[in-house]
C-alpha cells in the first residue's frame with residue numbers, strides 16, 4: 001500500500017509524445033507507477049505535431065508498455081488517462097489550446113493545478129517552450145509547476161549558459177528538473193549509502209588508503225539510429241560531461257549534514273569545484289580519445305564508426321574517452337579518478353572499482369607483484385551489487401589468494417522489481433524531490449572542466465580510428481594508467 005501523501009496528483013504534459021524517448025522510457029515508467037499504486041489522480045497530455053487522435057495515441061501508449069506484465073483491465077484504465085493535443089511548439093496558438101485542455105483535465109482528474117511539463121524533445125526547443133509556457137499563462141494556476149529537461153543541456157559552457165538563461169527567465173531553479181538518468185540507477189543511488197552507512201569504508205575513504213578509483217561505462221552497441229545527434233556530441237559530451245562527472249562527485253563528496261536536496265547538491269558542487277582544470281596544452285597527459293574501427297562483437301562482424309553512414313565517413317568525433325581526474329582537496333589530493341566510456345567496446349558494463357593501497361609488506365605472496373590489492377567493486381549494470389575482494393588463506397599456510405564477497409542486488413534474486421531509472425526520477429519529480437536531478441551549478445562546473453579538454457583536442461587532428469570494435473578501447477588508455485603504476489581492472493566478470 002502506498003501512503004496517501006506519496007501519491008502525487010498532476011497533469012503531465014509530454015512534449016515530444018510521439019518520439020523515441022516517450023515510447024521507450026516515459027510510458028513504461030508511468031505504467032509501472034500506476035500499476036504499483038504510486039499515481040492515481042493524474043492525466044497525461046501528449047503533445048507533438050503528428051495529427052494523432054486520443055485513440056491512436058492511446059494505442060501507441062498501450063503498445064509501448066506491452067512487454068510489461070499486465071492485466072487488460074489495468075491497461076485500459078491507464079491509457080484512458082492519456083489525451084493527445086496536436087502542438088507545434090514554435091507556434092504560439094498551440095499553447096492556448098493546450099492550456100484549455102489542461103484546465104479541463106484538472107477538473108476531471110482532481111489534480112489540484114499541479115503540472116509537470118516534460119520536454120522530451122530536441123534541446124533547441126527547450127528555451128522556446130519554457131518561454132511560451134510562461135507567456136501563455138500555463139504556469140499561472142494554483143498548485144505546483146515543474147519543468148523536466150532532457151539532455152543534452154548545451155554543447156559547451158557558453159551554450160549551456162544561454163539555454164539556462166532562457167529557461168530561468170520562465171522558471172525558477174527549484175522548478176527545473178534536469179534529468180541525468182544515471183542518477184536514477186539503483187546502484188548509483190547506492191554509492192552514497194554504501195559510503196555513509198558503513199563505518200567500514202568511510203574511515204578508509206581518502207588518499208591515505210585509496211590508491212585510485214576507476215569508473216567504466218562501456219557499451220557494446222554503436223551509434224545505432226542516433227548518428228546525427230552523436231556526431232555533434234561525441235563520447236565526452238554525451239557521457240563524460242554528465243553521467244561520469246556525477247559518479248565522480250558522488251564518490252568523492254564529503255558526507256552531507258543531511259539528505260536534503262540542497263545539502264547533497266552542495267557537497268557535489270564542492271567536488272566539481274575542486275577538480276583540477278586541465279590546461280588544453282596538457283590534455284594528452286590527462287585524457288585519451290578514440291574512435292572505433294571495424295571489428296567483432298559477440299562473434300559478428302561490425303563496421304567502423306566512419307562506415308556507419310555516409311555522413312560519418314570523414315568524422316573525427318570520438319566514440320571513446322578515458323581520463324584521469326585529480327581532485328585537489330584535503331581528502332583526495334594525489335588519488336587519480338580514472339573514467340572511461342565508449343561505444344562498440346567488448347561488453348556492456350558500468351562498474352566502479354575502488355582500489356585500496358597495498359599493505360607495505362605482505363607475508364603471504366612470494367612475489368610482491370602477485371599481491372592483490374583490496375578492491376571494492378560497485379556493479380551498476382547489468383548486474384547490480386557490490387563485491388569486496390579480500391585476501392584469504394590458500395591451500396597451505398603462508399600462501400594467500402584473492403577471494404570475493406559478493407552482494408547481488410538483482411531483481412531475479414529477490415523476486416522484486418527494481419524500478420527503472422526513469423521511473424524513479426519521474427516519481428521523484430512528482431513528489432518534488434530534486435536530489436537526483438542536476439543543479440545548474442553542477443552543469444556549469446562540468447562543462448567548464450570538459451571544455452578545456454575539448455579545446456586541447458581541437459589543436460590536433462586525431463589519428464582515427466584507433467581501436468577495433470569489440471576491444472576495450474585504444475592502447476593509449478592503458479598507458480594513461482600504467483605511467484602511474486596502475487591498470488584498468490576488468491569489467492567483464
Ligand SMILES: NC(=O)C1=CN([C@@H]2O[C@H](COP(=O)(O)OP(=O)(O)OC[C@H]3O[C@@H](n4cnc5c(N)ncnc54)[C@H](OP(=O)(O)O)[C@@H]3O)[C@@H](O)[C@H]2O)C=CC1
Nearest residue numbers: 016017018019020021048049050088089120121122150151
Ligand atoms: N531516445 C533516447 O534514448 C534518449 C533521448 N534523450 C533526449 O530526449 C529528447 C527526445 O529524444 P527522442 O525521443 O529520441 O527524439 P525523437 O526525434 O524520437 O522525438 C522528437 C519528438 O519531438 C517532436 N517534435 C519535433 N518538432 C516538434 C515541434 N516543432 N513541435 C512539437 N513537437 C515536435 C516529434 O514529434 P512530431 O514529429 O510528431 O512533431 C517527436 O515526438 C532529446 O533531447 C534527446 O537528446 C536523452 C537520452 C536518451
Ligand SMILES: O=C1O[C@H](COP(=O)(O)O)[C@@H](O)[C@H](O)[C@H]1O
Nearest residue numbers: 151181217219238239243350381
Ligand atoms: O545518456 C546516454 O546514455 C546511454 C547509456 O545509458 P545506459 O543507461 O544504457 O548505460 C548512451 O547509450 C547514450 O549514448 C547516452 O546519450
